[in-house]
Amino acid sequence: MANSNLPRRIIKETQRLLSEPAPGISASPSEDNMRYFNVMILGPTQSPYEGGVFKLELFLPEEYPMAAPKVRFLTKIYHPNIDKLGRICLDILKDKWSPALQIRTVLLSIQALLSAPNPDDPLSENIAKHWKSNEAEAVETAKEWTRLYASGA
Amino acid sequence: MDSEDDMHDANDVDSYEEYYFSGDAMDSDMEDDDAVFEYLDNASDGSDDVVSRQQKNYTILKEDDISQRQEDDITTICSVLSISRDSACMLLRRYNWNVTNVHEYWFANEDEVRKAVGLMDNTNIKPPKSGELHCGICFESYPLDNISSAACGHPFCNTCWTAYISTSINDGPGCLTLRCPIPSCGAAVGVDMVNMLTSEEDKKKYRRYLLRSYIEDSKKTKWCPAPGCDCAIEFEMGGGSYDVTCYCSYSFCWNCTEEAHRPVDCETVSKWIMKNSAESENMNWILANSKPCPKCKRPIEKNQGCMHMTCNPPCKYEFCWLCLGQWSDHGERTGGFYACNRYESAKQEGAYDESERRREMAKNSLERYTHYYERWATNQSSRQKALADLQQMQTVHLAKLSAKQCQPETNLKFILEAWLQIVECRRVLKWTYAYGYYLPEQEQAKRQFFEYLQGEAEAGLERLHQCAEKELHTYLELSASDDFNNFRTKLAGLTTVTRNYFENLVNALENGLSDVDAHGAASSKTSTSKNAAGTSKSKGGKGKGPTKGAGSTRTDDLTGWSCDQCTYMNSKNATSCQMCHTARS
Numbered sequence: 025m026a027n028s029n030l031p032r033r034i035i036k037e038t039q040r041l042l043s044e045p046a047p048g049i050s051a052s053p054s055e056d057n058m059r060y061f062n063v064m065i066l067g068p069t070q071s072p073y074e075g076g077v078f079k080l081e082l083f084l085p086e087e088y089p090m091a092a093p094k095v096r097f098l099t100k101i102y103h104p105n106i107d108k109l110g111r112i113c114l115d116i117l118k119d120k121w122s123p124a125l126q127i128r129t130v131l132l133s134i135q136a137l138l139s140a141p142n143p144d145d146p147l148s149e150n151i152a153k154h155w156k157s158n159e160a161e162a163v164e165t166a167k168e169w170t171r172l173y174a175s176g177a
Numbered sequence: 178m179d180s181e182d183d184m185h186d187a188n189d190v191d192s193y194e195e196y197y198f199s200g201d202a203m204d205s206d207m208e209d210d211d212a213v214f215e216y217l218d219n220a221s222d223g224s225d226d227v228v229s230r231q232q233k234n235y236t237i238l239k240e241d242d243i244s245q246r247q248e249d250d251i252t253t254i255c256s257v258l259s260i261s262r263d264s265a266c267m268l269l270r271r272y273n274w275n276v277t278n279v280h281e282y283w284f285a286n287e288d289e290v291r292k293a294v295g296l297m298d299n300t301n302i303k304p305p306k307s308g309e310l311h312c313g314i315c316f317e318s319y320p321l322d323n324i325s326s327a328a329c330g331h332p333f334c335n336t337c338w339t340a341y342i343s344t345s346i347n348d349g350p351g352c353l354t355l356r357c358p359i360p361s362c363g364a365a366v367g368v369d370m371v372n373m374l375t376s377e378e379d380k381k382k383y384r385r386y387l388l389r390s391y392i393e394d395s396k397k398t399k400w401c402p403a404p405g406c407d408c409a410i411e412f413e414m415g416g417g418s419y420d421v422t423c424y425c426s427y428s429f430c431w432n433c434t435e436e437a438h439r440p441v442d443c444e445t446v447s448k449w450i451m452k453n454s455a456e457s458e459n460m461n462w463i464l465a466n467s468k469p470c471p472k473c474k475r476p477i478e479k480n481q482g483c484m485h486m487t488c489n490p491p492c493k494y495e496f497c498w499l500c501l502g503q504w505s506d507h508g509e510r511t512g513g514f515y516a517c518n519r520y521e522s523a524k525q526e527g528a529y530d531e532s533e534r535r536r537e538m539a540k541n542s543l544e545r546y547t548h549y550y551e552r553w554a555t556n557q558s559s560r561q562k563a564l565a566d567l568q569q570m571q572t573v574h575l576a577k578l579s580a581k582q583c584q585p586e587t588n589l590k591f592i593l594e595a596w597l598q599i600v601e602c603r604r605v606l607k608w609t610y611a612y613g614y615y616l617p618e619q620e621q622a623k624r625q626f627f628e629y630l631q632g633e634a635e636a637g638l639e640r641l642h643q644c645a646e647k648e649l650h651t652y653l654e655l656s657a658s659d660d661f662n663n664f665r666t667k668l669a670g671l672t673t674v675t676r677n678y679f680e681n682l683v684n685a686l687e688n689g690l691s692d693v694d695a696h697g698a699a700s701s702k703t704s705t706s707k708n709a710a711g712t713s714k715s716k717g718g719k720g721k722g723p724t725k726g727a728g729s730t731r732t733d734d735l736t737g738w739s740c741d742q743c744t745y746m747n748s749k750n751a752t753s754c755q756m757c758h759t760a761r762s
Binding site: 036116120122124 | 316341
């Protein structure tokens with residue numbers, strides 16, 4: 025693969041992700057493509073996702089770090105800012121991306137998004153509606169989904 | 178934004194009121210008109226630029242003018258606030274290039290403004306004098322000359338800066354508010370860094386965005402919407418119409434940037450354009466002329482044959498066109514295969530009324546719309562044709578005619594004026610059809626009067642067009658003759674008469690045909706023609722010949738009589754028309 029001329033920045037980021045991982049987050053590059061990462065995020069405590077292990081994939085495009093990494097949930101999750109394909113609505117992955125951000129900061133932001141869903145800026149209209157009309161019930165569903173889909177990993 | 182538009186509209190109405198009903202306003206109106214006549218006079222003196230006309234309430238800016246103004250504004254802010262050109266430029270952009278606002282906000286709260294724009298006071302940041310720095314993007318270390326930073330001092334290597342700025346420039350005009358890559362920092366990255374660190378191509382793009390921002394962010398300027406035109410228009414609010422004409426000869430409405438559309442208001446134009454483009458008319462047609470297949474719901478148009486319908490494969494559903502019931506239920510019992518008494522009886526019970534009526538109404542409204550749209554579109558294409566003819570006239574025929582008739586080309590400007598008038602009239606006439614479409618059905622008197630005015634306008638324009646096209650052609654073939662002078666008088670006369678008629682028409686329609694309201698249906702015609710005569714009297718005061726009463730009826734009145742042929746208003750003693758020499762009927 026094109027791993028031979030991988031930018032120093034990516035190598036350094038990868039080394040640091042492996043040597044000093046952020047709490048509740050693991051990210052390891054795929055063996056045949058160093059730009060593709062398998063990610064796992066633990067559901068934050070005191071969130072409906074507590075106890076769940078969520079798998080994500082993260083890809084660094086050719087333009088990285090001038091362009092944001094592409095991240096997607098692989099585990100099914102009930103969250104107003106994440107749609108059923110696992111796509112994530114997060115500003116730093118879109119227009120607020122800056123090359124001074126890193127894989128680590130992106131994953132920490134996603135973890136924070138799990139702790140603080142934002143139904144006012146929804147990606148999944150139905151879930152957001154549910155969240156706003158009956159938060160307690162929506163949180164129950166999120167817990168249920170966490171049990172169903174995110175416990176065995 | 179909305180409320181502001183409303184305000185403009187309100188101003189508009191007010192100014193029209195003043196324009197047409199107060200005596201003082203008439204005088205200023207006359208001045209404007211003189212300006213137009215001066216322009217025409219200049220034109221016949223041989224100025225090439227027949228098409229462009231400068232009026233007081235707007236200025237046309239070419240690209241150089243725009244750059245110059247931008248530079249001037251930056252210089253002003255620079256010297257008044259004692260800041261760099263770079264900072265001045267960012268400040269101006271933040272306050273939409275309004276110099277007064279920059280002053281105001283800056284002196285009210287400099288710290289706040291600096292923060293909002295990202296102008297750091299970098300006096301207390303001391304960069305290290307030697308050694309290496311770590312780039313925050315590529316994570317490499319570099320000697321100091323390879324490191325740059327914005328006013329905040331956050332170090333990044335020049336290669337990463339170049340990529341960062343270039344990415345932003347290629348993302349669009351957002352590059353004008355670029356900040357330091359550290360998300361929490363906010364220090365502005367201005368034109369100085371762009372010039373220092375990017376390729377020529379990117380610099381060019383950046384300058385382009387800056388120029389565009391000067392026009393697009395300011396409330397007083399807009400680009401000319403004509404394709405390929407690089408000019409912008411600066412408009413002075415208050416008074417006068419929104420119609421502006423660019424150097425490229427395109428006329429448009431400054432308020433809504435659609436093509437010039439007097440006498441119709443911006444709201445009606447947007448409704449009309451929406452209607453023309455919307456799918457709604459297709460839907461209307463489908464509704465009026467088709468029924469949905471009862472099974473698959475695809476619309477079906479029945480253009481011939483019996484009532485036994487078979488839908489296209491894969492549906493293949495067989496049904497009765499009248500009652501939309503299954504065909505297998507039909508036969509002797511329902512009155513034979515070619516009649517459906519289920520339909521007849523159900524119809525008598527009123528079961529189909531609702532959908533039938535809807536279908537009928539859709540059909541009517543569609544026909545009505547088609548009527549107006551066709552005429553609107555025809556005038557549009559006539560106008561295009563006239564523009565092309567005008568071009569042809571300018572480039573080919575004029576020289577030929579000049580040779581044939583032994584006249585200097587400058588003496589033939591009256592022909593171009595006639596064609597310009599035709600183009601303008603086609604435009605007005607076109608929009609009267611949008612006007613007519615939205616004129617409420619129940620306002621019978623207004624509709625009648627409107628259609629009368631429109632018909633007269635059409636007839637008048639046809640006369641002018643005929644004269645400028647067909648009659649002119651004979652002089653292209655003949656050698657020099659006295660007839661040509663008569664032709665000149667006739668065409669120039671027709672041009673003036675038609676111009677006045679159309680001006681009055683525009684005024685009357687912009688007034689919402691208010692004379693009809695004021696005087697009731699019965700007396701509407703005469704009252705408006707008096708008004709029209711009055712208006713044109715005040716306008717024609719520059720010795721361009723008597724022009725009153727172009728919009729008048731044919732009936733003689735105390736002031737004179739209107740010619741049947743050219744509508745010219747003659748004095749009551751004249752026995753033949755002073756304009757076209759037709760005998761008084």
